[in-house]
Amino acid sequence: MVYDPSIPTDNDWVRFKIQDTGTSPDLQDAEIDTLLSDEPNKWYAAAAAVDVIKAKRAAVGGGVLEKRVEELEIRYGGQSEAEVLDALASKLRTEGARRLAGSTRFAFLQILGDT
Helix, strand or coil: CCCCCCCCCHHHHHHHHHCCCCCCCCCCHHHHHHHHHHCCCHHHHHHHHHHHHHHHHHHCCCCCCEEEECCEEEECCCCCHHHHHHHHHHHHHHHHHHHHHHHHHHHHHHHHCCC
């Protein structure tokens, strides 16, 4: 299914965070649903989704920075697609850990009666 901003589901949230919102998404809804059920929160699910996209693209030769055919040479500047996806996954995991730690601390304080 294509991203629908009018239906704020966790699936749509993950699609938005990883920018898989076009008419031909990289991931199927079932793949995102699996990640949402496997990971501790939606931030980690989004990071895992980025990893899946990176793996899919690497399998078809994505992320090439330089190509040479005889005398013709093409170089792409900046970071490779894999580097960009790694940075995004890292950022999402960091936020997921921060939120998970916050919710765990809150739950622990509730048990102690400190809230």
